[in-house]
Amino acid sequence: MELLSGAEMLVRALKDEGVETVFGYPGGAVLHIYDALFQQKSISHVLVRHEQAAAHMADAFSRTSGKTGVCLATSGPGATNTVTGIATAYMDSIPMVVITGQVQSDWIGDDAFQETDIVGCTRPIVKHSFMVKKTEDIPATIKKAFYIASTGRPGPVLVDIPKDLTNPAVTYEYNYPSKVKLRSYNVVSKGHSGQIKKAVDLLMAAKRPIFYTGGGVIQGNSAAELTELVRKMGFPCTNTLMGLGGFPGDDPLFLGMLGMHGTYEANMAMHHADVVMAIGARFDDRVTNHTSKFCPNAKIIHVDVDPASIAKNIPVDIPIVGPVDQVLKEMLEQLEKTDEKPDQQALEAWWKQIDAWRAYHGLRYETKPDILKPQGVIEELYRVTNGEAIITSDVGQHQMFAAQYYKFKYPRQWINSGGLGTMGFGLPAAMGCLVARPDATVACVTGEGSIQMNIQELSTCLQYNFPVKIINLNNQSLGMVRQWQDMQYQGRHSSSTYEESLPDFIKLAEAYGHVGMRVTKPEELEGAMKEAFALKDRLVFMDISVDPSEHVYPMQIKDGSMRDMWLSKTERT
Amino acid sequence: MRRIISILMENEPGALSRVVGLFSQRGYNIETLTVAPTNDPTLSRLTLTTSGSDRTIEQITKQLNKLIEVVKLVDLSEGAHIERELMLVKLKATGAQRAEIKRTADIFRGQIVDVTSSVYTVQLAGASDKLDAFLESVGDASILEVVRSGVSGIARGDKVLAL
Numbered sequence: 001m002e003l004l005s006g007a008e009m010l011v012r013a014l015k016d017e018g019v020e021t022v023f024g025y026p027g028g029a030v031l032h033i034y035d036a037l038f039q040q041k042s043i044s045h046v047l048v049r050h051e052q053a054a055a056h057m058a059d060a061f062s063r064t065s066g067k068t069g070v071c072l073a074t075s076g077p078g079a080t081n082t083v084t085g086i087a088t089a090y091m092d093s094i095p096m097v098v099i100t101g102q103v104q105s106d107w108i109g110d111d112a113f114q115e116t117d118i119v120g121c122t123r124p125i126v127k128h129s130f131m132v133k134k135t136e137d138i139p140a141t142i143k144k145a146f147y148i149a150s151t152g153r154p155g156p157v158l159v160d161i162p163k164d165l166t167n168p169a170v171t172y173e174y175n176y177p178s179k180v181k182l183r184s185y186n187v188v189s190k191g192h193s194g195q196i197k198k199a200v201d202l203l204m205a206a207k208r209p210i211f212y213t214g215g216g217v218i219q220g221n222s223a224a225e226l227t228e229l230v231r232k233m234g235f236p237c238t239n240t241l242m243g244l245g246g247f248p249g250d251d252p253l254f255l256g257m258l259g260m261h262g263t264y265e266a267n268m269a270m271h272h273a274d275v276v277m278a279i280g281a282r283f284d285d286r287v288t289n290h291t292s293k294f295c296p297n298a299k300i301i302h303v304d305v306d307p308a309s310i311a312k313n314i315p316v317d318i319p320i321v322g323p324v325d326q327v328l329k330e331m332l333e334q335l336e337k338t339d340e341k342p343d344q345q346a347l348e349a350w351w352k353q354i355d356a357w358r359a360y361h362g363l364r365y366e367t368k369p370d371i372l373k374p375q376g377v378i379e380e381l382y383r384v385t386n387g388e389a390i391i392t393s394d395v396g397q398h399q400m401f402a403a404q405y406y407k408f409k410y411p412r413q414w415i416n417s418g419g420l421g422t423m424g425f426g427l428p429a430a431m432g433c434l435v436a437r438p439d440a441t442v443a444c445v446t447g448e449g450s451i452q453m454n455i456q457e458l459s460t461c462l463q464y465n466f467p468v469k470i471i472n473l474n475n476q477s478l479g480m481v482r483q484w485q486d487m488q489y490q491g492r493h494s495s496s497t498y499e500e501s502l503p504d505f506i507k508l509a510e511a512y513g514h515v516g517m518r519v520t521k522p523e524e525l526e527g528a529m530k531e532a533f534a535l536k537d538r539l540v541f542m543d544i545s546v547d548p549s550e551h552v553y554p555m556q557i558k559d560g561s562m563r564d565m566w567l568s569k570t571e572r573t
Numbered sequence: 574m575r576r577i578i579s580i581l582m583e584n585e586p587g588a589l590s591r592v593v594g595l596f597s598q599r600g601y602n603i604e605t606l607t608v609a610p611t612n613d614p615t616l617s618r619l620t621l622t623t624s625g626s627d628r629t630i631e632q633i634t635k636q637l638n639k640l641i642e643v644v645k646l647v648d649l650s651e652g653a654h655i656e657r658e659l660m661l662v663k664l665k666a667t668g669a670q671r672a673e674i675k676r677t678a679d680i681f682r683g684q685i686v687d688v689t690s691s692v693y694t695v696q697l698a699g700a701s702d703k704l705d706a707f708l709e710s711v712g713d714a715s716i717l718e719v720v721r722s723g724v725s726g727i728a729r730g731d732k733v734l735a736l
Binding site: 119120123124127128129131148182183184185306307308311312 | 582583586587590591594598628631632635636638639641642643644736
């Protein structure tokens with residue numbers, strides 16, 4: 001019989017869950033836990049500079065590896081600093097376990113020093129949360145937390161542990177449960193075969209079909225099945241921002257991203273489709289534009305593991321509730337057994353139409369001789385990294401340019417905050433990716449606005465040697481805000497510029513012990529980028545001056561249908 | 574349309590706040606709410622009335638089902654059911670009013686459960702509209718205080734909401 005303290009039980013339970021790294025920041029209420037971490041070797045700890053970064057790192061670790069990321073913070077401000085990170089993971093359905101210290105049990109409710117009701121604060125942004133009441137409940141609670149976080153539609157789970165429960169002086173027998181049984185939580189393990197059959201029949205009869213796939217394909221590890229299915233049918237495929245990499249970006253069947261900043265051909269094809277097969281996507285407002293005008297002639301099939309996602313925003317003709325990989329596998333099996341083929345003649349006409357759209361207005365931008373275009377920087381990044389890098393991004397114009405111009409080949413290659421749109425996500429995310437895949441090339445595409453929201457993590461990068469390549473598309477303004485102000489507020493740039501107050505990012509990078517590179521001219525870019533990526537063991541901060549007047553296009557016109565878009569500053573559909 | 578949703582959930586601290594929180598987070602409204610443990614002390618039964626389009630109600634039930642502590646739920650208004658609400662009303666009862674209130678309470682099968690020289694307290698159980706009708710009958714002028722339990726309900730026939 002092994003006797004362990006609460007803190008030791010927690011650490012042991014994490015080990016038993018297969019956790020190798022915890023991202024966190026110490027403080028009063030978690031000191032017993034940190035002491036237990038100190039006295040063992042199986043789990044390493046990454047000390048961040050702000051708890052928000054710990055949450056983003058755990059989140060990105062999870063996005064990259066498919067395993068559940070873990071972050072640890074103290075009570076009060078430590079815990080509240082994780083809130084944005086938790087909300088980010090929640091919106092993108094990322095499995096994550098957040099452990100927070102709480103003031104000792106008998107002080108709870110007394111407004112004790114560093115006391116916050118973090119379970120209450122985070123209730124709307126977690127899949128579930130626990131406040132542990134008894135030390136001996138710690139192992140079972142951790143087991144449940146990991147199980148809930150990683151199954152069904154994944155999400156963050158918070159475990160709040162009062163300090164007295166981790167007291168090293170009090171020990172209990174340690175038993176880690178091998179199984180979890182929750183009578184109130186049952187995960188759907190299989191899609192309905194009859195519904196799958198109906199979907200196959202509808203796809204076979206389709207004249208203008210399209211696959212519209214989202215983050216569920218990535219999280220559900222079903223990119224291979226999706227790729228096989230799309231190629232077998234010969235249908236066009238478009239991905240949401242969260243779904244990029246679910247289908248190879250360089251495949252001729254791929255139409256690019258859809259939605260607000262989707263490609264012309266993807267949005268046109270969606271609008272004119274007669275059958276839309278949505279897989280692990282949630283008909284988000286950034287995709288559908290006005291819901292009443294969405295895909296007016298389409299029958300819709302929707303595969304999702306979360307029944308609440310189905311028919312939430314858009315009515316669905318054939319709902320299929322189940323894990324995406326299982327449903328797609330069964331669909332492929334049913335296709336094997338049938339002699340039916342998709343309507344080739346109709347498909348040919350459909351592709352002819354799509355190719356005409358592509359030819360009319362595929363992704364493009366105007367170049368200028370004396371200044372870099374942000375799109376061009378992403379294209380260069382794609383070339384220099386052979387399209388093989390893991391790309392994280394922050395939020396804004398640079399995020400959209402990266403999504404449009406970096407043709408992601410693999411799932412888990414594109415790491416961004418899609419649902420919540422969290423500026424400050426990119427750098428800690430890149431660090432989390434490197435913990436999951438230390439040998440990968442990881443670039444953080446960011447802007448001078450976003451990067452300053454978690455720039456303190458440059459210090460963490462030095463401590464743990466995270467050789468992130470920061471691609472700072474510096475347009476000296478909050479580009480996306482400025483774009484909206486140009487388009488909707490007659491160019492009144494209210495609080496979207498910083499005049500002369502931007503830091504010298506090169507000196508800043510150097511001050512943190514890293515390499516800084518400034519690129520201001522188009523002809524310097526290729527050489528500098530090659531040099532940066534050749535410095536494999538170093539963090540390189542590339543501060544790249546780009547055209548401040550650039551806008552992201554296409555851009556859907558508010559309250560229109562999917563086909564209503566601005567294609568440039570002067571052209572609209 | 575008004576709906577009665579009855580939920581069987583884990584009798585744990587925090588479960589109620591998750592249910593109530595869901596309604597405010599997602600912009601749904603709760604008209605009445607009643608909750609108490611069942612014969613199985615590990616389970617609570619929560620009944621609430623809400624209103625909304627069919628689509629909203631479908632979302633409400635789906636989102637409630639997603640809560641980890643919700644074990645089972647039923648929309649009682651989808652089938653035949655019995656609905657009851659308990660009301661205690663304190664009424665001014667002086668002079669001729671005393672007899673009148675007694676008569677009205679009898680008509681509604683209410684009971685006078687407390688009496689002073691100037692006040693009657695009436696206890697009344699039934700569907701919500703019956704309680705509304707009683708209040709209308711006695712009139713605002715005599716009402717001193719109203720307390721209602723919120724709706725409880727159970728399906729008719731063999732259907733049960735249990736583990």
